[in-house]
Amino acid sequence: MHAFTLPATLCATALLLAPGPAAAQQHQHVMVNQGEVAWKDGPPSLPKGAQMSVLYGDPTKDGVFVMRLKFPANYRIPAHTHPVDEVVTVVSGAFAIGMGSTFDPAKMKTIDAGGVIAMAPGTQHYVQTERETVVQLSTRGPWSINYLNPADDPRKSQ
Template sequence: MQSLTLQATTCVSALLLCLAPAFAQQHQHVMVNPGELTWKDGPPSLPKGAQMALLYGDPAKDGMFVMRLKLPANYRIPAHTHPTDEVVTVVSGSFNIGMGTAFDAAKTKAITAGGVVAMSPGMQHYVQIDQETVVQLSTRGPWAIAYVNPADDPRKSQ
């Protein structure tokens, strides 16, 4: 019996040692100022022109992540949904957002610097950017976007 307990303890200890790096990666510590951000092309799921800077986590993996999106003037994101809660904080500029299945600029609301938009999973929404705008997106991965009209998906034109 003592041998069985020792084997079980050894197995659990070995498993915890193997999993420790994965747990450590999930709880990273980040401190960054705006001038230290590294901007890259936005994800292929967004229309061309967007840039992104990853601040925390990994959008491709399960778990919390935070990224900034820099959206150019005269930029639109057609009606779409996300499978998880999404919180968008406007860092600079103006983020014009509307709810529904079809883009209608007249039905957007301008959210200005410091403003927040919080949406539940499946909320149909669209975006119009009139001036360069930076937003911070806080949500859970893996990040996904589903366009209401599949023909609007920029991944289909690549």
């Protein structure tokens, strides 16, 4: 009889540790074609004019998420950082990015469609577009942006 006690205990423990429905929802299955991306106004933490579409996960919660951001022509994001790694893929247009604490167009590199930018947590950077540009952000939530100059934070003017 004791031979069955350990396997039974292991099975019961495995069932207790298995993710429940809430955890399973975090790992959703998503398939989206370009024309099916639904856009809405960007988050209040970005300057007005951006649009966003969350393709996977939830940027407000812990866990992996994928979000597309659409920026209009002549759009700027002042110098800022993020608390976690970020991988940015340029889907269309061109994304000019500079590293450092002060916006300096002379120090920016333009990344064209298909290009990738990967940044470690705390990397100081700034962004500009000359034409409409779509990027895909892959990272972990909860997502946040910290402007180096608090006066640049669009949430302060609301």
